[in-house]
Amino acid sequence: MLRWLIGGGREPQGLAEKSPLQTIGEEQTQNPYTELLVLKAHHDIVRFLVQLDDYRFASAGDDGIVVIWNAQTGEKLLELSGHTQKITAIITFPSLESCEENNQLILTASADRTVIVWDCDTGRQVQRVSCFQSTVKCLTVLKRLDVWLSGGNDLCVWNRKLDLLCKTSHLSDTGISALVEIPKNCVIAAVGKELIIFRLVAPTEGSLKWEIIEVKRLLDHQDNILSLVNVNDKSFVTGSHVGELIIWDVLDWTMQAYERNFWDPSPQLDTQQEIKLCQKQNDISIHHFTCDEENVFAAVGRGLYVYNLQMKRVIACQKTAHDSNVLHIAKLPNRQLISCSEDGSVRIWELREKQQLTAEPVPTGFFNMWGFGRVNKQASQPVKKQQENATLCSLELIGDLIGHSSSVEMFLYFEDHGLVTCSADHLIILWKNGERESGLRSLKLFQKLEENGDLYLAV
Numbered sequence: 001m002l003r004w005l006i007g008g009g010r011e012p013q014g015l016a017e018k019s020p021l022q023t024i025g026e027e028q029t030q031n032p033y034t035e036l037l038v039l040k041a042h043h044d045i046v047r048f049l050v051q052l053d054d055y056r057f058a059s060a061g062d063d064g065i066v067v068i069w070n071a072q073t074g075e076k077l078l079e080l081s082g083h084t085q086k087i088t089a090i091i092t093f094p095s096l097e098s099c100e101e102n103n104q105l106i107l108t109a110s111a112d113r114t115v116i117v118w119d120c121d122t123g124r125q126v127q128r129v130s131c132f133q134s135t136v137k138c139l140t141v142l143k144r145l146d147v148w149l150s151g152g153n154d155l156c157v158w159n160r161k162l163d164l165l166c167k168t169s170h171l172s173d174t175g176i177s178a179l180v181e182i183p184k185n186c187v188i189a190a191v192g193k194e195l196i197i198f199r200l201v202a203p204t205e206g207s208l209k210w211e212i213i214e215v216k217r218l219l220d221h222q223d224n225i226l227s228l229v230n231v232n233d234k235s236f237v238t239g240s241h242v243g244e245l246i247i248w249d250v251l252d253w254t255m256q257a258y259e260r261n262f263w264d265p266s267p268q269l270d271t272q273q274e275i276k277l278c279q280k281q282n283d284i285s286i287h288h289f290t291c292d293e294e295n296v297f298a299a300v301g302r303g304l305y306v307y308n309l310q311m312k313r314v315i316a317c318q319k320t321a322h323d324s325n326v327l328h329i330a331k332l333p334n335r336q337l338i339s340c341s342e343d344g345s346v347r348i349w350e351l352r353e354k355q356q357l358t359a360e361p362v363p364t365g366f367f368n369m370w371g372f373g374r375v376n377k378q379a380s381q382p383v384k385k386q387q388e389n390a391t392l393c394s395l396e397l398i399g400d401l402i403g404h405s406s407s408v409e410m411f412l413y414f415e416d417h418g419l420v421t422c423s424a425d426h427l428i429i430l431w432k433n434g435e436r437e438s439g440l441r442s443l444k445l446f447q448k449l450e451e452n453g454d455l456y457l458a459v
Helices: 271-279 377-389 434-452 454-458
Strands: 002-004 033-040 046-051 056-061 065-070 076-081 087-093 105-110 115-119 125-129 138-142 147-151 155-158 164-167 176-182 186-191 194-201 211-218 225-230 235-240 245-249 255-259 286-291 295-300 303-308 313-318 326-332 336-341 345-355 391-402 408-414 418-423 427-433
Touching: 033 434, 046 087, 046 408, 046 418, 046 427, 056 087, 056 408, 056 418, 087 138, 105 138, 138 176, 147 176, 164 211, 176 225, 186 225, 194 225, 225 286, 235 286, 235 295, 295 326, 303 326, 303 391, 326 408, 336 408, 345 408, 427 434
Parallel strands: 286 326, 313 391
Antiparallel strands: 002 033, 033 427, 046 056, 056 065, 065 076, 087 105, 105 115, 115 125, 138 147, 147 155, 155 164, 176 186, 186 194, 194 211, 225 235, 235 245, 245 255, 286 295, 295 303, 303 313, 326 336, 336 345, 345 391, 408 418, 418 427
């Protein structure tokens, strides 16, 4: 069913006090997503979306099923049923280049303590493993070694045939929350408030067995780690429940930057309001990161922050980008950023350059490089003057997509087919570029008229 997006304002949801939320009117001239398709197939919260190729994606959630969709038409292609409880992780599983059947595969993990390999072209259940002692919360594929890893209360290494190659001992009852590959055949696992670095040792002439060795534990976080991503080939970044952001060196695992002062007092904010914000611990939880070559974009509570890697400081922020916690963000071309939230909205932002003299104040202590503390007022005058003259950026709201009635868990961006969002309202919405879709419909109409000979008759 194709519907036009109804623009307009909205009331803040779930806030006791008035929120300084940036709004946008009905005339969203820079928002291309003016049409939408509502896709219905799930019967519970839809938590995961994964892109399969240029025109297909898979969705999964608490109903335990996986659905394959056509991103261009919104057609449901396949429904994969095999899990008996909610799905907790999903990842694409590249086929071997030497394999004649180069079908797209995915791995899914579930609270039923199973992992299934699916063929997304046929819907066939390729293989299944059910020997786990706990729920698998994260999956990652090490393509170079042709193995995949599952993270639960322990860390397991598997080959393509789903043979268990090696595993760690029991790590934690809370389990591994995130898993990232780094150089030198190593992986980093987030376990509670600890980061554990493991090295994989492949079989050699002297030893025919795979080994996974714990190399180091990083204990610098004070609370549970919620997000862990690679920034580039030199560093990775972690964020915690109490708003600690740490940038690490990917080779020697040393700390490069540390900060947790997300809500520094500002003279432009009411003191009582600032106290209320600080009392809400969720307001500083770092739920998600995304990166490009220049910046790290952080979803911090209800806000968005942009940290420039070269300048080593925040260049833009929106402390209240949404009414509720921001769950997922992604950087798009043309300096655009998309965010989705528990408040049910999806918002499009543009990173614009401006002089700091006219910019929104950025917290002075935010993302200071490790080892640099506060300096005295006299010494800080040249620095302050230099910052005032420096070119910074602002995050300007250019689009507000209102279609879901509950928390938007995540989204996917297709350059040619639009934006896909999934929600706790059990729905998936395919947001379309209205101008592009109108042009395609006109083109199809003219082609049909030309085929029938009606075009020349009409002329």
